[in-house]
Amino acid sequence: MTVVSDYLHVGSGEYSVEVLKPISDVDKLVDQALKGDIPNEVNNFFSQEMYLMNHYEGKTVIPGSTIKGMVRTRLELAIPGSCYIVDSRGSNYSPRYKSIFKPEHKKSDRFDPEDYPNVCPVCNLLGNSGLASRVNFSDFVSSDKTDVIKISNVGYEVAKKGARFSGKVVYNSLSKEELGMLFYGFGIRVQNGRVLSKVQLLGRFKYEDKRFGRVTFSIGAVNSSDVISSIQAFQTKYRPRDFKEDW
Numbered sequence: 001m002t003v004v005s006d007y008l009h010v011g012s013g014e015y016s017v018e019v020l021k022p023i024s025d026v027d028k029l030v031d032q033a034l035k036g037d038i039p040n041e042v043n044n045f046f047s048q049e050m051y052l053m054n055h056y057e058g059k060t061v062i063p064g065s066t067i068k069g070m071v072r073t074r075l076e077l078a079i080p081g082s083c084y085i086v087d088s089r090g091s092n093y094s095p096r097y098k099s100i101f102k103p104e105h106k107k108s109d110r111f112d113p114e115d116y117p118n119v120c121p122v123c124n125l126l127g128n129s130g131l132a133s134r135v136n137f138s139d140f141v142s143s144d145k146t147d148v149i150k151i152s153n154v155g156y157e158v159a160k161k162g163a164r165f166s167g168k169v170v171y172n173s174l175s176k177e178e179l180g181m182l183f184y185g186f187g188i189r190v191q192n193g194r195v196l197s198k199v200q201l202l203g204r205f206k207y208e209d210k211r212f213g214r215v216t217f218s219i220g221a222v223n224s225s226d227v228i229s230s231i232q233a234f235q236t237k238y239r240p241r242d243f244k245e246d247w
């Protein structure tokens with residue numbers, strides 16, 4: 001995965017605060033605070049909070065579950081008649097989200113049990129609460145240096161333009177159309193007989209700030225004629241919708 005916007009922030013849910021100057025009498029400060037008398041100058045001891053990304057052994061990490069969620073959202077919105085698990089409970093209801101993905105179109109799609117009497121194609125591939133996933137996503141890891149930028153005076157750790165993350169997607173006995181479905185969820189397309197990587201949105205501020213959240217994916221381990229034929233097989237069978245995410 002390559003970051004093609006200026007920044008990418010996928011939060012770890014943690015933030016750090018730095019101590020800016022030594023505190024000479026901690027006991028006194030704590031005492032005061034416990035009595036409800038928090039001195040004004042206490043803020044001067046600490047930096048603004050900074051929202052971090054995940055790290056492991058010095059590398060920056062995007063959880064596999066985040067990548068899987070991205071793929072699943074795209075497939076649920078793209079495939080007519082599939083169920084609609086991710087975004088129906090999500091909070092992605094910004095006007096930008098609506099204009100890109102047109103989820104109201106999705107809601108009006110009649111679920112046709114004739115099409116999928118047992119399980120919809122997305123659940124069949126990626127699992128649901130009662131069904132194991134047939135695809136596993138590793139974490140995506142980068143050794144490129146991150147930076148910190150401020151948005152409304154709050155720091156965010158970001159991967160920068162050109163940063164590359166790599167990860168593995170492990171699957172088990174997929175049909176050709178299902179393999180194509182997986183590629184499609186990563187934004188891989190075929191145009192004039194060639195493989196193309198579409199921009200996908202990921203992480204914080206993707207709908208609010210053009211400098212954030214644009215990534216593309218490329219495939220390492222499958223040869224391009226197999227990629228092309230599987231995507232074509234998927235499109236022929238499922239007639240997916242497409243989205244232009246690069247707003």
Ligand SMILES: [Zn+2]
Pocket residue numbers: 082083084119120121122123124128
């Ligand atoms: Zn489903």
